Amino acid sequence: MFKKLRSSASQLGGIVIANPYPVDNVEIIPAPLPDKVVLPLQQRMGDEAIACVKVGDKVLTGQVIAQTQDAFCVSIHASISGTVVAIDAQTIPHQSGLKSKCITIKSDGKDEWIEHKGHADFLYDSPQVLVDYIQQSGVVGLGGAGFPTHAKFNKIKPCHTLIINATECEPGIMCDDALMQHYAHEVIRGVEILLHISGANQAIIAIENDKQKAYQSLLTLNHNDKINIVKIPTKYTSGAEKLLIKFLLDIEIPANKFAVDEGVICQNVATTKAIFDAVIDGKPLISRIVTVTGDGVTQPNNFEVRLGASFAHIVALAQPDNHPHDSRMGGMMMGVDVKTLEIPICKVTNCIFINHTKAKPSIQECIRCGQCNQVCPVGLLPQQIYWYAKGENTDKAMDYNLDSCIECRCCDVVCPSHIPLTQYFSFAKALHRQKTQGQKKVDIARERFEFREYRLERNKTERAEMMARKKEELKQKMADDKVQKDKIAQAMARVGKNKK
Template structure:
């Protein structure tokens, strides 16, 4: 393992102007003189601005405005409900006209959630409250102010600055990145020339938050004016050093610059803080000073407009959300200088071609490049790899771009990851030196996107599997608990019956006896007298509603009832005679001495049982006979009464019509 240079050794070498180097790298044509000769211009306000809800690494904020709302410059359009969320703000005053999908500033050209504001041209702003005595404020308050201003890394990565600033590890070197190594881009150069003091204020705020031992402001040696202004701005601070770095691409990369300044290599899966360093872009420092001292959120940034197809290359203050077409018009874009319209966001090395000129400026937009025909290599001229190894020599990460290209193109993603695909910083040095003009970075980006998508799908599938297994276990547990509960209840009942012994059986028998007694009592309440009375009443009430034909049909029923009654009388007589014989026999046996044998005892018990049965039958027959007699008598009385009333009615009317008005009784 390589031993890191200690703090004192690094300071000594820096004071002598001695630096280290990183492997690989290229020296492309700079083309910076095209746009760095004039002051930063103020871009006129467009008619509409398009504010993407998510412009940083992390998650999007929650929208707090609605269509039709009027907003002011600096007003928050979203709120950060999550640590990795950042708010976005209106870059001018106007009315929200839509919230929906809009082409995104991304190589894919896909759409993303965007807030469209129709500007009113007034540029009315919210009142701001800065913190001039930030040195006396708590660090958490300063970090919160940075977060509410919506500041993310403006060098291109877009990592939330407030998260980066909450570091708890000790920091030896705070590195301020003013390298800007990408060809054509001069936005940081002009910002350092014109606003060095405000950048210095942002550095002071970071020192208050992070408490580093040493501050290093690194500027590439092809920016002499920026170096001089920053050296003057920082000369009052003894622990601030402004260092010239040799021009070499990609010296502005985070890992490469730390290696140049300190000789320390950031681990492949690590961060600069792991080697005692922290890095911020000069544009981020400017935005921090605006947010803390002036209280202004991040609503604009410096953008370079350059290229052979631009008549007036320059740098402009572009409001966030301004469509690219407005920047091109302002710089007099000459489309006739291109064989096919081609606009690149970023530089020629790491930038990407825009799918639409309506794509807006975002927080990470530093350059709009419109190259003339044949100014840059054409990706359509790709030829077969000749295995020259020039890409491997140029790679600053010491990777094997040729193998990564093969495996990425063949979609052998597992093998590509074994060759450290995700260590690629997508600087484009390999594609720049490739004699076959293979767009290597394009294949790497596509492979990374597919791998991330597969991992996301795998994670979702794993999450679904875990939920399914958890549900299955829960259902099985609930089933087991129910079965166990029923088993314990059954055992408790069984144990209770066993412990009670015959008492439980006696209780059951007693309960059955009570039920039978209750049933018998209920049947006794329905006596023959009440039954006959109910039947008599029913027949009597129906007499007045029937005709003479109904009376005549009742007579056969009465005769049938009389025959049934006589049969019952005969049966009753026979039962009474049997009962009398049984009683006489029982009386005779009771006068004899009691036999000692078991057989006599059984015969006696049998006879007793028979006698009881006969007595019971006799009683029941007698009760039925009495009931039937009473019923017959009631029917006879009702019939006689009905006939008498019918006869009286005939005498009164003296006609043959039947009487419909029966007597009511």
């Protein structure tokens, strides 16, 4: 059925890291309603949404509170019922402790919903109607990237394959595993909605082979011939979009292209469930499942929590111990450290790590062991790129395909010298962008100058030509006038002669 399926785990690259904090029973524990929620207006891929409520307004759960016309933005909804108490800058989940404009709602404790109605007979709706509905329901990629879901369907190329990324390959995160076990029906129906919208011939749900319960749950409830549930080897980076496409379909997506350019659309499995909620139940995205884990909590598990509730609100449910902690948002490999737990849960918050504060190992010189080269899932030579990145020779680093680095940190993990290779690569990419943008600016300024010179020269030539033309016309006119005058004089002379 598939264009080409691979079978060897080694072809995936990457590294095997078991969940360091496994739990016996993967659950979804509903978090209590928070006292307040803080909802950022800044969108991951687009502009800041504009608030359509003001301080003092009463709002219902699911009510639109901010909107924008930006094609990459989605509507923002109240995640609890209550009163808008502030629209101001608040600390948002970001490594730098950045502040951004947010709407704060104080709960009335009632959780009263707006009226909502879904499209249960979605097959009678056109794909565009459903895409608009998904946008209005605030659905974005819940896997961590936050890419607006509707934007993947505004494509030019027809889609032949839909891939549902259920790999959840980052060690420690288990929210998608729990979602598939508890919402298998919703996931399968969500895939059917996406098949209708995309017009794809087939859908592949890709799931790592250590998620046996989730796999069985999906398999039991899938009765659609177009949907295939495929187990892939448990290995970190198996879920990276381009690698997954290569593994499942043997289609290579070049560095400067997207999956949609090759007729493939990828959606995260939790996003697929959010699409079911939006389309079938008419419910906007107002909550998500978050894993809270790490050696600093006594009960790691998954919690279903309202968007905008604080990290502290659900970390408390996992019972942190009394040791000093470091907090991290996202996976232990690709996540980022955060300075405080008084920041709101966002659509992309899939995991919170609470770990005991540990001393960082000291960085040593590269011993050229080559281990980093062996684990790179995209076949780069991190050791080589490191030398150029360190020397800020970004052109050379680009010659070694720095731009294909997915910043997965596999090379960091195996490096016996504890060199933060990915940090160097991330810095080198930014530096190269800056340099090329700087060069671009210089090129544009030069082009502008050259064009101005050309324009001035052309004006001068045109002016000279015009003057010459006018002079010629004047000369011609004077010659014509003289001929005319001569003719008149001759005629007058003839008349005078005749009179005599």
